Amino acid sequence: MKEKILAADNLVLKRLFNLDSNTYEDGALNAATKEMLGLVASMVLRCDDCVKYHLEKCYDLGITKAQVFEVFAVANIVGGTIVIPHTRRAVEFWEALESQQ
Amino acid sequence: MKEKILAADNLVLKRLFNLDSNTYEDGALNAATKEMLGLVASMVLRCDDCVKYHLEKCYDLGITKAQVFEVFAVANIVGGTIVIPHTRRAVEFWEALESQQ
Amino acid sequence: MKEKILAADNLVLKRLFNLDSNTYEDGALNAATKEMLGLVASMVLRCDDCVKYHLEKCYDLGITKAQVFEVFAVANIVGGTIVIPHTRRAVEFWEALESQQ
Amino acid sequence: MKEKILAADNLVLKRLFNLDSNTYEDGALNAATKEMLGLVASMVLRCDDCVKYHLEKCYDLGITKAQVFEVFAVANIVGGTIVIPHTRRAVEFWEALESQQ
Amino acid sequence: MKEKILAADNLVLKRLFNLDSNTYEDGALNAATKEMLGLVASMVLRCDDCVKYHLEKCYDLGITKAQVFEVFAVANIVGGTIVIPHTRRAVEFWEALESQQ
Amino acid sequence: MKEKILAADNLVLKRLFNLDSNTYEDGALNAATKEMLGLVASMVLRCDDCVKYHLEKCYDLGITKAQVFEVFAVANIVGGTIVIPHTRRAVEFWEALESQQ
Numbered sequence: 001m002k003e004k005i006l007a008a009d010n011l012v013l014k015r016l017f018n019l020d021s022n023t024y025e026d027g028a029l030n031a032a033t034k035e036m037l038g039l040v041a042s043m044v045l046r047c048d049d050c051v052k053y054h055l056e057k058c059y060d061l062g063i064t065k066a067q068v069f070e071v072f073a074v075a076n077i078v079g080g081t082i083v084i085p086h087t088r089r090a091v092e093f094w095e096a097l098e099s100q101q
Numbered sequence: 102m103k104e105k106i107l108a109a110d111n112l113v114l115k116r117l118f119n120l121d122s123n124t125y126e127d128g129a130l131n132a133a134t135k136e137m138l139g140l141v142a143s144m145v146l147r148c149d150d151c152v153k154y155h156l157e158k159c160y161d162l163g164i165t166k167a168q169v170f171e172v173f174a175v176a177n178i179v180g181g182t183i184v185i186p187h188t189r190r191a192v193e194f195w196e197a198l199e200s201q202q
Numbered sequence: 203m204k205e206k207i208l209a210a211d212n213l214v215l216k217r218l219f220n221l222d223s224n225t226y227e228d229g230a231l232n233a234a235t236k237e238m239l240g241l242v243a244s245m246v247l248r249c250d251d252c253v254k255y256h257l258e259k260c261y262d263l264g265i266t267k268a269q270v271f272e273v274f275a276v277a278n279i280v281g282g283t284i285v286i287p288h289t290r291r292a293v294e295f296w297e298a299l300e301s302q303q
Numbered sequence: 304m305k306e307k308i309l310a311a312d313n314l315v316l317k318r319l320f321n322l323d324s325n326t327y328e329d330g331a332l333n334a335a336t337k338e339m340l341g342l343v344a345s346m347v348l349r350c351d352d353c354v355k356y357h358l359e360k361c362y363d364l365g366i367t368k369a370q371v372f373e374v375f376a377v378a379n380i381v382g383g384t385i386v387i388p389h390t391r392r393a394v395e396f397w398e399a400l401e402s403q404q
Numbered sequence: 405m406k407e408k409i410l411a412a413d414n415l416v417l418k419r420l421f422n423l424d425s426n427t428y429e430d431g432a433l434n435a436a437t438k439e440m441l442g443l444v445a446s447m448v449l450r451c452d453d454c455v456k457y458h459l460e461k462c463y464d465l466g467i468t469k470a471q472v473f474e475v476f477a478v479a480n481i482v483g484g485t486i487v488i489p490h491t492r493r494a495v496e497f498w499e500a501l502e503s504q505q
Numbered sequence: 506m507k508e509k510i511l512a513a514d515n516l517v518l519k520r521l522f523n524l525d526s527n528t529y530e531d532g533a534l535n536a537a538t539k540e541m542l543g544l545v546a547s548m549v550l551r552c553d554d555c556v557k558y559h560l561e562k563c564y565d566l567g568i569t570k571a572q573v574f575e576v577f578a579v580a581n582i583v584g585g586t587i588v589i590p591h592t593r594r595a596v597e598f599w600e601a602l603e604s605q606q
Contacts, residue, residue, distance in 0.1 A: 002488065004495045005476075008469065012477035012528050013491075019524065020485050023380045023517050028369035033336060034377060040340045041347045041381040042486065044282075046148070047450070049489035050381075065109065066331035072106075073113035074337060077326045078344040078353075080246075080282030081121050082143065084103065085150035087114075091105045113326050120322065124279045124315050129268035134235060135276060138242045142280040145243045145585075147451070151280075166412065167230035173409075174416035175236060178225045179243040179252075181549075181585030182424050183446065185406065186453035188417075192408045204589065206596045207577075210570065214427050214578035215592075221423065222586050225416050244587065248350070249551070251590035267311065274308075275315035283323050284345065286305065287352035289316075293307045347484075349552070368513065375510075376517035383448075383484030384525050385547065387507065388554035390518075394509045427582045432571035437538060438579060444542045445549045445583040454583075470533035478539060481528045482546040482555075 024057070032061040036071050043075035043083055043090070051090050059097045068094060125158070133162040137172050144176035144184055144191070152191050160198045169195060226259070234263040238273050245277035245285055245292070253292050261299045270296060327360070335364040339374050346378035346386055346393070354393050362400045371397060428461070436465040440475050447479035447487055447494070455494050463501045472498060529562070537566040541576050548580035548588055548595070556595050564602045573599060 002017050024034045035057040042050035058068055072090060076083045103118050125135045136158040143151035159169055173191065177184045204219050226236045237259040244252035260270055274292065278285045305320050327337045338360040345353035361371055375393065379386045406421050428438045439461040446454035462472055476494065480487045507522050529539045540562040547555035563573055577595060581588045 002492070004499075005488070005491055008473050008495070010470075010473040010477050012524060013473070013480060015520070015524050015527075016477075016480055016485070017488075019517060019520050020380055020488075022520075023376055027373050028367060029339075029373045033339070034373065036332075036336070037339060037343045037374060037377040038381060040344050041377060044284075044344045044348055045381070045486045047486045047489060050486055064331060066111075069109050069111040069114070070330055070332045070337065071340060073111050073117075073326055074340040074344060076114060076117055076282070077323055078282050078284055078341060078348070080278070080280050080285070081117070082146045082148045082151055082246075082280055083282070084106075084118075084121075085148060087106055088103070091109070095105075113322060116318070116322050116325075120315060120318050121279055123318075124275055128272050129266060130238075130272045134238070135272065137231075137235070137239060138273060138276040139280060141239045141243050142246045142276060145247055145587075146280070165230060167414075170412050170414040170417070171229055171231045171236065172239060174225055174414050174420075175239040175243060177417060177420055177585070178222055179240060179247070179585050179587055181581070181583050181588070182420070183449050183451045183454055183549075183583055184585070185409070185421075185424075186451060188409055189406070192412070196408075204593070206600075207589075207592055210574050210596070212571075212574040212578050214423060215574070215581060217419070217423050217426075218578075218581055218586070219589075221416060221419050222589075224419075247587045249587045249590060252587055268313075271311050271313040271316070275313050275319075278316060278319055283319070284348045284350045284353055286308070286320075286323075287350060289308055290305070293311070297307075347486075369515075372513050372515040372518070376515050376521075379484070379518060379521055381484050381486055383480070383482050383487070384521070385448075385482055385550045385552045385555055386484070387510070387522075387525075388552060390510055391507070394513070398509075424582055427578055431575050432569060433541075433575045437541070438575065440534075440538070440542060441545045441576060441579040442583060444546050445579060448546045448550055449583070468533060474532050474534045474539065475542060477528055478542040478546060481525055482543060482550070 032058065032063055035061060036063065040071050040075050043072070043086055044079035046079070046083065046086050048086060048089055051086060052093050055090060055093055056097060059094070065094065133159065133164055136162060137164065141172050141176050144173070144187055145180035147180070147184065147187050149187055149190055152187060153194050156191060156194055157198060160195070166195065234260065234265055237263060238265065242273050242277050245274070245288055246281035248281070248285065248288050250288055250291055253288060254295050257292060257295055258299060261296070267296070335361065335366055338364060339366065343374050343378050346375070346389055347382035349382070349386065349389050351389055351392055354389060355396050358393060358396055359400060362397070368397065368401070436462065436467055439465060440467065444475050444479050447476070447490055448483035450483070450487065450490050452490055452493055455490060456497050459494060459497055460501060463498070469498065469502070537563065537568055540566060541568065545576050545580050548577070548591055549584035551584070551588065551591050553591055553594055556591060557598050560595060560598055561602060564599070570599065570603070
């Protein structure tokens with residue numbers, strides 16, 4: 001997703017994208033927890049592309065369906081029913097991840 | 102829209118969706134007024150799916166075109182020109198509702 | 203609130219403020235309904251000053267306590283628990299309006 | 304925070320507040336993880352009162368300073384520098400929690 | 405974009421749209437600077453249609469690619485990684501503008 | 506503002522803060538233009554602390570009162586009347602900057 005942006009050689013954007021990758025690495029919190037943090041933040045800010053990105057990471061890191069739905073629940077309670085359409089698309093994407101095995 | 106989400110059997114999401122339905126029932130304010138409240142809130146938060154949902158309810162409850170445009174006006178004044186693209190899509194959806202009779 | 207801003211003689215801001223006043227006048231919807239629309243929009247966008255402004259108008263136009271709480275309910279359902287602190291301050295302001303009679 | 308709101312006996316608000324408490328209980332994810340999810344969501348939505356509420360819960364559930372700063376990092380990367388002032392206030396509140404022991 | 409909305413003859417919306425045009429005219433700041441202001445505001449508020457609108461104006465007013473990427477950089481730093489998907493689409497639209505000559 | 510946050514030695518936050526400073530340096534756009542971009546972004550995202558930060562930079566870089574009010578006009582048109590209270594506080598802060606000479 002970031003390739004075309006990086007091609008333009010803007011230093012601030014390049015460094016921000018590097019930093020973005022660093023943010024979700026294992027640290028005091030493990031990567032799976034951090035991806036769930038990124039997921040819930042993306043949901044309440046209602047960015048479908050960001051939700052998909054973090055959902056895929058969560059899936060790869062072994063987050064279960066019951067766990068990811070609890071992340072959805074926090075997002076819907078904090079962010080309100082305005083988050084429902086994004087939740088529906090997130091569920092569809094999660095099912096696509098499960099079925100592609 | 103909510104079926105797949107409900108199928109996952111997350112209690113918080115189930116209850117939130119029930120509560121969502123209760124919110125717009127006749128009470129101290131009538132259902133039509135509440136649907137207009139839901140509509141303007143959805144517009145300033147810029148959720149097209151939510152806007153459509155409330156527009157259809159408004160239409161079914163007898164809100165006139167002149168009235169719904171006054172809701173749009175409040176949304177655009179409070180939320181700014183950032184709401185214009187959502188207003189355009191809302192107008193198109195309203196016209197689709199009118200023409201399907 | 204707008205005096206100092208108007209003093210600077212910026213034409214766009216002046217016209218926007220005039221337009222803002224026109225928005226809430228009786229029309230296809232009455233002023234009380236429009237003030238409730240402004241209130242719920244202000245709550246989900248979480249602007250305490252705007253909430254107070256519309257609450258005072260609602261109070262002056264005869265909206266009852268039960269009605270204003272139904273506006274709060276829509277705001278909290280659509281906007282989520284993030285709206286709760288603003289609701290608390292709105293309730294305190296409403297009580298101040300009631301007690302100043 | 305919610306007492307005055309509850310006193311008004313609005314059923315939707317009452318149920319939403321109950322649901323809010325349920326959301327953060329141990330489940331497929333433990334309570335500490337859920338409070339961190341609530342914290343990061345509150346930070347990117349920039350609600351200081353909500354941030355304090357979840358910070359206190361995180362503190363009580365044994366989240367360490369290094370961990371909470373990683374939550375702050377996710378919030379600032381996802382939500383941008385607009386989150387910095389809220390992070391500063393969050394750090395001050397966290398220090399107050401640590402020093403009150 | 406605004407024609408169907410204008411057809412409905414809502415005075416507030418008409419005046420807001422006129423005002424919107426006035427806002428970006430040469431004044432104490434020149435039109436190119438104002439379009440960049442409109443662009444960065446649209447990016448942090450994450451409205452793709454608005455971003456395209458201002459990008460086209462920026463392009464027509466002679467803003468260079470290096471300059472527009474610095475606008476993108478400010479948007480991504482202030483608004484966070486949530487702005488990345490909108491930046492990607494903005495880059496694609498900018499390239500389309502360049503190639504259509 | 507950032508000292509206490511930096512003291513905690515979180516690498517992502519440290520780098521983000523460095524990057525934040527780099528963003529507003531002279532480049533393809535000059536620093537004054539970039540500070541106005543940061544200002545309008547902060548206004549539509551309604552962060553008073555961020556608004557003050559960029560206002561002070563704008564003032565130091567020689568932006569005139571007429572120019573800064575055109576930035577305010579863009580912010581209010583794009584972001585709506587919800588930006589008015591922040592504009593009022595911005596005007597007060599600008600006057601404080603002018604009077605402290």
